[in-house]
Amino acid sequence: MGTTSTRQGRAWVEVDLGAVVTNAERLLGHLPAGARLLPMVKADAYGLGMAPVAAALARALGERLWGFGVAAVAEAAALRAEGWTGRILVCAPVAPSELEDAAALGVRVAVSDLAAVRRWARWGRRWGRTLPFHVEIDTGMGRAGFPWRAASRWSARVAAAVAEGGADWEGAFTHFHSADAPDLAATDEQWRRFRWAVTRLPEGMGRLRHVANSAAAWRRGGYGLPLARPGIFLYGGEAGPGTPNVPVVSVRARVVRVALAAPGATVGYGAEHRAATSERWATIALGYGDGYRRASWPAGAHVLLHGRPARVLGRVSMDMIVVDATGVPQVRPGDIATLLGRDGDATISLADLARWWDTIDYEVLTGWTRRLPRIYRGADE
Ligand SMILES: *Cc1c(COP(=O)(O)O)cnc(C)c1O
Numbered sequence: 001m002g003t004t005s006t007r008q009g010r011a012w013v014e015v016d017l018g019a020v021v022t023n024a025e026r027l028l029g030h031l032p033a034g035a036r037l038l039p040m041v042k043a044d045a046y047g048l049g050m051a052p053v054a055a056a057l058a059r060a061l062g063e064r065l066w067g068f069g070v071a072a073v074a075e076a077a078a079l080r081a082e083g084w085t086g087r088i089l090v091c092a093p094v095a096p097s098e099l100e101d102a103a104a105l106g107v108r109v110a111v112s113d114l115a116a117v118r119r120w121a122r123w124g125r126r127w128g129r130t131l132p133f134h135v136e137i138d139t140g141m142g143r144a145g146f147p148w149r150a151a152s153r154w155s156a157r158v159a160a161a162v163a164e165g166g167a168d169w170e171g172a173f174t175h176f177h178s179a180d181a182p183d184l185a186a187t188d189e190q191w192r193r194f195r196w197a198v199t200r201l202p203e204g205m206g207r208l209r210h211v212a213n214s215a216a217a218w219r220r221g222g223y224g225l226p227l228a229r230p231g232i233f234l235y236g237g238e239a240g241p242g243t244p245n246v247p248v249v250s251v252r253a254r255v256v257r258v259a260l261a262a263p264g265a266t267v268g269y270g271a272e273h274r275a276a277t278s279e280r281w282a283t284i285a286l287g288y289g290d291g292y293r294r295a296s297w298p299a300g301a302h303v304l305l306h307g308r309p310a311r312v313l314g315r316v317s318m319d320m321i322v323v324d325a326t327g328v329p330q331v332r333p334g335d336i337a338t339l340l341g342r343d344g345d346a347t348i349s350l351a352d353l354a355r356w357w358d359t360i361d362y363e364v365l366t367g368w369t370r371r372l373p374r375i376y377r378g379a380d381e
Pocket residue numbers: 040091175212213214215229230231232233
């Protein structure tokens with residue numbers, strides 16, 4: 001990068017689908033033989049684009065793909081619209097008003113209370129079908145699921161609702177709150193609670209069990225279960241200490257102006273940066289309207305120009321930022337700046353942006369707006 005290219009426009013996100021597949025293969029290597037993945041493609045596959053990501057994973061994994069996980073019925077509908085006819089699990093509680101749509105799409109839903117099971121079964125009976133669902137068990141996350149301690153009580157009621165027909169209790173799962181923390185004691189405790197709870201389930205109910213997000217899949221082998229629900233690891237994000245994966249996403253934008261600033265010249269809203277000496281300023285065609293956060297200033301964020309760091313100067317605008325290109329005299333309008341990813345020998349990582357923006361890799365990935373076209377490198381190249 002750093003050289004002029006006419007292929008792309010103002011600013012864009014590059015997604016390496018081959019790297020997504022590589023990460024999925026690596027993760028499978030940490031799971032029991034014969035294990036399968038339920039990749040989480042919610043939030044547009046963490047901002048990468050659900051359809052291309054799902055297609056690449058489906059093609060590459062074949063039988064090792066159990067299905068896709070989403071968080072909203074509309075996301076399931078989008079997957080179906082792209083032609084995915086395999087399994088989909090809506091992993092978050094579904095509003096009662098959306099259950100009919102979910103049933104029509106032929107997806108599995110996660111249920112967190114008895115009323116949801118009954119409603120789901122009623123749709124099944126009305127349509128003469130048996131609709132599968134998974135019970136979520138709350139072992140400490142506190143946002144969804146039946147309480148683990150009361151498993152004997154609610155599981156008998158769920159089984160009774162199932163006996164009336166219309167629904168099939170296919171699976172049971174829990175979600176970890178700290179599997180990416182250095183110390184896995186809390187995660188091991190959640191696993192113990194889950195294991196205890198599932199021994200209380202009536203015979204033959206919820207037999208497909210899954211617990212592992214990326215971090216637990218990598219660091220605990222998914223606790224030996226043959227199904228895992230990874231997200232962040234597939235997309236190049238950090239899944240806890242010692243979880244090396246391949247970067248997937250880069251963000252680039254054009255240099256659109258280069259100017260020499262005399263001492264005393266100011267830049268940006270509020271004129272918060274003032275040139276102390278003569279400086280070379282480069283304007284980059286991307287701003288907070290594209291997801292490049294205002295927190296970049298004065299956090300000390302930089303971009304890469306010709307493989308060299310160039311510091312963000314002054315407040316981030318909606319459509320532009322200005323960077324200090326004093327050390328990059330060859331910079332010209334039309335050059336490509338790297339906001340995330342590699343340029344020559346230098347790299348800006350998700351962790352760098354997360355640090356400057358005081359957030360996590362997940363929010364960095366999901367935060368690039370629709371304004372930035374996604375450009376894909378194929379899984380087959
Ligand atoms: C998002 C999500 C995951 C994936 O978590 P990662 O940390 O991205 O691997 C797994 N399970 C559930 C229920 C989720 O909501």
